[in-house]
Amino acid sequence: MHFTYDLNPVDTIIADAVGEPGQRTFFLQARMGRQLVSIALEKQEVNNLALSVLQLLHELEERFPDLPPAARSSRALRPEAPIEPAFRVAQLILGYDESEDMIWVIAKALMVDESGALVDPDDDRVPAVRFVATRSQMRALSEHALEVVASGRPICPLCGRPIDRMGHFCPRTDGHAMPIVL
Numbered sequence: 321m322h323f324t325y326d327l328n329p330v331d332t333i334i335a336d337a338v339g340e341p342g343q344r345t346f347f348l349q350a351r352m353g354r355q356l357v358s359i360a361l362e363k364q365e366v367n368n369l370a371l372s373v374l375q376l377l378h379e380l381e382e383r384f385p386d387l388p389p390a391a392r393s394s395r396a397l398r399p400e401a402p403i404e405p406a407f408r409v410a411q412l413i414l415g416y417d418e419s420e421d422m423i424w425v426i427a428k429a430l431m432v433d434e435s436g437a438l439v440d441p442d443d444d445r446v447p448a449v450r451f452v453a454t455r456s457q458m459r460a461l462s463e464h465a466l467e468v469v470a471s472g473r474p475i476c477p478l479c480g481r482p483i484d485r486m487g488h489f490c491p492r493t494d495g496h497a498m499p500i501v502l
Contacts (some may be wrong), residue, residue, distance in 0.1 A: 321426075322444065325406065327352035328452040329422060334397045335366045335465035338464045341473040342484055348409075348427065349399050357449055359427050360405035363469060365412065368464035369425070372414050373458045376423065380416060380455070387421070390455035397464045406449065411441040414437075423458045425451045 332348040337344040346366045349358040361369070377390050407429035415424050427442040428448045439446055453461070473482035478492040 321425075321448065323450045324447040325355070325357045325449040328424075328450060329357065330451050330453045330457065331335050332397075332400075333408045333451055333453045333461050335361075335369060335461050335468070336397070337363070337366075337468050338399070338403055341471070342482060344472070345403075345405075346468075347399070347403060347405055348425070348451070350453075351400065356400055357451075358399075358403050358405045359429075359449060360408040361412075363472070365409060366465050367469045369412060369414070370462040370469070373423065373462040376414060376416060377459055377462075378457060380401065384418075388453060390459040392463070393460035395479065397460060410438070410446075411421055417452070420452075421455065422452050423455060424453075427451075446473050 327350050330352050333348070333350040335346070335348050337346045339345055344363070346361045346363050347358050348361055348366070348369070349356070352358075378385060381389060388501070409427045410430035411428040413426040413428075415426075416422070417424060426448060428446050431439040431441075431443075431446050434438050473484060474488050476483050478490045481490075
């Protein structure tokens with residue numbers, strides 16, 4: 321497989337978001353030396369990646385009991401500017417290289433052809449990036465990502481929908497209550 325960007329191994333890796341809750345852009349960003357690569361994801365994709373990495377780490381600890389546990393990071397993760405995504409992600413693939421004790425993430429771009437149809441992510445024309453990181457780096461990425469996802473808009477206790485900063489008219493009140501504003 322050909323990679324448009326191949327950061328093997330990364331110096332840093334983070335999943336984060338920029339913008340106001342409800343208007344955030346989620347991304348995965350990594351640095352290797354002078355090369356900084358950011359890719360755009362959906363909120364749910366960031367959440368799923370974080371949960372998948374934590375599940376993989378748990379499975380690795382069970383499968384390889386002699387493997388030292390992935391250390392928890394004590395330093396805060398911060399994205400680097402500029403955050404200019406190379407592409408929006410269509411497909412994420414997660415794996416583990418046992419011989420190197422590294423976790424890799426391959427992301428393939430969402431690409432549309434001239435007719436407006438989606439291009440198969442396995443097509444050689446589709447840009448792809450590979451991030452290779454330590455288990456500890458991936459644990460830190462996952463824990464941070466879950467915090468970022470959870471820090472979005474609060475949820476209305478009545479209807480379960482997000483509450484915007486401008487207020488929220490809950491359909492469960494049938495218009496008889498004041499708007500909920502945080």
